[in-house]
Amino acid sequence: MQDSVLVFGGTGNYGQFIVRSLVQKKIPVKVFTRDAERAKKKLGEEPVFFEGDVLNRKSIIGSLVDVKAIIITLSAMHAKLIRKQKMIEHDAVMVILDEAEKRQIKRIVFISIYDTQKELIDKLKLEVGYYKIAIEDRLAKSNFNWTVLGCPPSFMIFKSFTRKRMMIVPGGGSPLMPSLAPQDVGEIAAQAVIRDDLNKKRFRMTSAEPFSFPEVAERISSVLGRKIKYRKLPLFGLKIASIATYPFNPYLRHLVKYVQLLNNFPTDIAKQAVVDHQILKSTFDYESMSLEDYIRISLK
Numbered sequence: 221m222q223d224s225v226l227v228f229g230g231t232g233n234y235g236q237f238i239v240r241s242l243v244q245k246k247i248p249v250k251v252f253t254r255d256a257e258r259a260k261k262k263l264g265e266e267p268v269f270f271e272g273d274v275l276n277r278k279s280i281i282g283s284l285v286d287v288k289a290i291i292i293t294l295s296a297m298h299a300k301l302i303r304k305q306k307m308i309e310h311d312a313v314m315v316i317l318d319e320a321e322k323r324q325i326k327r328i329v330f331i332s333i334y335d336t337q338k339e340l341i342d343k344l345k346l347e348v349g350y351y352k353i354a355i356e357d358r359l360a361k362s363n364f365n366w367t368v369l370g371c372p373p374s375f376m377i378f379k380s381f382t383r384k385r386m387m388i389v390p391g392g393g394s395p396l397m398p399s400l401a402p403q404d405v406g407e408i409a410a411q412a413v414i415r416d417d418l419n420k421k422r423f424r425m426t427s428a429e430p431f432s433f434p435e436v437a438e439r440i441s442s443v444l445g446r447k448i449k450y451r452k453l454p455l456f457g458l459k460i461a462s463i464a465t466y467p468f469n470p471y472l473r474h475l476v477k478y479v480q481l482l483n484n485f486p487t488d489i490a491k492q493a494v495v496d497h498q499i500l501k502s503t504f505d506y507e508s509m510s511l512e513d514y515i516r517i518s519l520k
């Protein structure tokens with residue numbers, strides 16, 4: 221396959237929408253995955269699948285043949301992978317960049333966290349934040365033609381805290397937080413990777429307004445026409461469980477930090493969502509999916 225876009229993490233929450241948008245645009249796409257059969261079931265027959273593991277340099281090297289651009293959207297935020305988070309989200313990404321550099325593959329789109337605000341990352345001791353900062357620093361000093369798309373939790377997070385008639389949120393989730401449909405990330409990343417004029421640009425990916433969990437519960441209720449009760453769960457229960465089960469279950473500790481992040485989202489950054497969204501709209505050609513449409517499609 222000549223000159224394809226290689227996607228690391230192309231089966232993930234965001235990655236699958238990126239791959240679908242690339243396929244829709246008839247852009248040759250190669251998906252790097254640990255399980256090609258499973259990936260094919262999710263993404264269909266059109267992408268080329270490269271089976272490998274980013275923890276293996278040889279398989280990264282093998283995947284780079286006939287590649288003109290790379291999208292990196294890897295994550296290890298899963299119970300089974302969390303012990304390897306640094307290896308997957310930091311070390312392997314550095315290897316991908318090393319090997320891409322050697323082969324003079326210039327165009328890189330990196331899916332990162334919404335904002336690399338050091339103060340909050342330090343406060344929560346958010347390991348993943350330090351990994352993303354290191355990679356963004358590396359890109360900034362490189363000769364790559366790079367673009368960073370800083371992503372918040374997508375609308376999927378509201379769905380994952382909702383069960384039938386109840387939204388239960390540890391810590392309450394009352395601060396405003398930017399969010400968007402994963403479909404928007406897919407479309408924007410697919411447009412970004414085939415453009416050459418976005419070098420050294422970092423975008424904060426958001427819909428036009430920030431959201432709080434209690435407000436989203438109201439909006440789900442009104443779209444679905446049935447009351448979704450919102451309940452705040454004390455965070456200390458989760459914290460105690462994470463301490464009690466550590467080191468047997470390090471995932472819980474990461475989950476606590478993630479939930480703390482949702483509950484401490486900096487208001488000043490959330491309030492800039494309107495402007496951040498305008499920047500996206502003036503740079504990319506897409507129709508942003510509303511929360512209501514997302515609810516209609518995925519929560520029915």
Ligand SMILES: NC(=O)c1ccc[n+]([C@@H]2O[C@H](COP(=O)([O-])OP(=O)(O)OC[C@H]3O[C@@H](n4cnc5c(N)ncnc54)[C@H](OP(=O)(O)O)[C@@H]3O)[C@@H](O)[C@H]2O)c1
Nearest residue numbers: 229230231232233234253254273274293294295371372373
């Ligand atoms: N989801 C969110 O709420 C959120 C919020 C903010 C930022 N982000 C950022 O968005 C990016 C993507 O996150 P996501 O939630 O979409 O990821 P995800 O759903 O957890 O998917 C993880 C992806 O990583 C791949 N992967 C993991 N270990 C691998 C390995 N050893 N070798 C090869 N592939 C491996 C998986 O591929 P296979 O299983 O096919 O091998 C999968 O496609 C990350 O940079 C994350 O920090 C996400």
